[in-house]
Amino acid sequence: MIRPIKALAYSLIVLIVSSCGKSQNNVSEFESWQTLFDGKSLDGWIPKIHKHEVGENFGNTFRVVDGAIQVNYDQYEVFEEKYGHLFYKEPFSSFHLKWEYRFTDQWMSDAPDFTFRNSGVMFHSQDPNTILKEQDWPVSVEYQMLADAGDGNPRPTGNMCSPGTQVYFEGVSDPRHCINSTSETFPWDEWVRAELIVYEDSLVMHLVNGDTVLRYTKPHVNFSGGVVNRFPKDLFEEDRPLKSGYIGLQAEGQGVEFKEIKIKKLD
Structure with missing residues (x-):
């Protein structure tokens, strides 16, 4: 005692x-937080734009403006399905990713309607160096970002889309290409805080302004949706679990800005 x-x-x-x-x-x-974007340059980032080789930043699509990575189409005459992605140079497995985004008033009128006020961040993506010149989308999972389209309809952000992949939602394999989150609809020009928490292929959580808006599990390779075209088939085994991969910022005809991009590796 x-x-x-x-x-x-x-x-x-x-x-x-x-x-x-x-x-x-x-x-x-x-x-333990690692800054992926220094606010000044695209050092450490690799562009890949559909119909162009890896490393070619066609039309200066990705650029740094006022401390943000900006997707800008002012040097394009037409869009012509030049879907682009800007990949960070190294892969990650289990991680907590944070960033902020907002849309600009720029949109390519010949881009598909679904791209209006629409962008995203890809993760568990294939190595950008394996993406073929004519491949339109990387095999990956996407944190989809949407904003108010001005038509009065709700447009939640922080959704999941699955090019060349599939996930389990509420314990069941879900064949939908996109699964909506429970977030509110945000104005297109408002900065939104986004977060992505990933534990290999076990659990994925999407957060918006600090609130968890979507959870799912078991991301894996699946081409039944037919979204990805002209990809190197020998690199992918159907139903293979996705435990790691690259992170990429999306450009699909809509102007958007990204800033405060940070990551923390998780055990």
Whole structure:
């Protein structure tokens, strides 16, 4: 049994050690975040635009403007299905990704209607160096970003889309190409805070402005939806679990900006 005075001293020691431990953990947590975009350049990022080779930033589609990565089409005459993606240079497996986005008032009129105020962030994607010149979409999973289209209809953001893939939703294999989240509809020019928490192929969570709006599991390769065309079939085994891959910012005919892109690797 610990005497009262000794007990008090013991409690103080435990409190101090505990406080120091929490402080050290907080520093460790802060230091574990890795900045993917320095706010000044596209260093560390690899463009891949449909109908062009890996590394070719056709029309200066991806550029840095006022501290944000901007998707801009002012050097395009026509869109011609030049779907683009800007990939970070290294793959990730289990991670917590944060970024902010907003749309611009620029939209290519010859792009498909579904691209209006629509963009996304791809993850668990194939290596950009394996994407063929004429391949339209990377085999990946997408955190889809939408905004108010001005027609009065709800347009939740933080949805899931699945080019060349499929997921389990509410415990069941779901064949839908896109699954809507529970988020509200946001104005197109408002900055939105997006987060993606991924544990390999076990669990994926989408967050919008701090709220969890979608959960699903078991992302895996599946080409039954027919979304991805002219891809290197020898690299993909049907139903193979997706445990890791690359992160890519999307460009599909709609102007958009990304900033504050950070990632923390998870155990």
